[in-house]
Amino acid sequence: MSITTLKELFIHDLSDVYSAERQITKALPKMARAATDPKLVDAFKTHLEETQGQIERLDQVVESSDEIRLKRMKCHAMEGLVEEAQELIDSVEKGEVLDAGLIGAAQKVEHYEIATYGTLAALAKKLGYSQAAKLLEETLQEEKDTDKKLTVIAGSQSATKTAKS
């Protein structure tokens, strides 16, 4: 990796999030199968569809300018985040406690993406890639909405149930 311009930094970050999104599409079906609360199962399934749309949007970002070509790379941070979710699935019995853990793991993933798409949209604007900036901001808003939805689901877990745990 050799980066000397903001454009190269933008392409690096874009390639990184492309890898992250692909890892997420593999993790979400496992998280949906591991969840118990129907609202949480539904949220993971919906977010899988959104993530597939977000990958298509990344393809559109690439198509929006001849200057943008993705590099093949693996997002190590997302590898760590997915590993954390998998560890929870492997070690916690299915039910309320695992659901709470999965919500936390998913919110870490969402916040990784919120930070990444925020940076990418800002860089795209600075570089004059207005179409790319618009697409990246759409995804940023989706990630923020998913994070809020997960907070609501976490809050809806019954206090009576949790008091027993």
Added chain:
Amino acid sequence: MSITTLKELFIHDLSDVYSAERQITKALPKMARAATDPKLVDAFKTHLEETQGQIERLDQVVESSDEIRLKRMKCHAMEGLVEEAQELIDSVEKGEVLDAGLIGAAQKVEHYEIATYGTLAALAKKLGYSQAAKLLEETLQEEKDTDKKLTVIAGSQSATKTAKS
């Protein structure tokens, strides 16, 4: 790792963020040395002091209840995030482009912590650890403020300069 109750999940997440914070205290001095913009250098130095305060706050969380005992563990997600920052430092020449990359890397770290402390504060409340919840919310607010400060610094990079890159 064996987790069967919300309390064990809380202790797991608390131990994880303790490891994350300790990794951050090692990474921030390197990020401050690699940065050029004095506002960014200052933000990293200030956040190092805050992080040390946040570790002390975690110690207070542990002291707030006999039931809370940390486990020795390594936060793999933070390992990945710190690795990303180090890769940038190793491959980008010091200056405006590295600064932009470091801001992005730092915001990923902040958002990891925002997600983690949000979950921890919610779990502490559910478990009736009111003193712990208060301490965790204080740190959550600090992380959100640092993220906003970094966004302002990113926006203040001169448009003339960036247009050249």
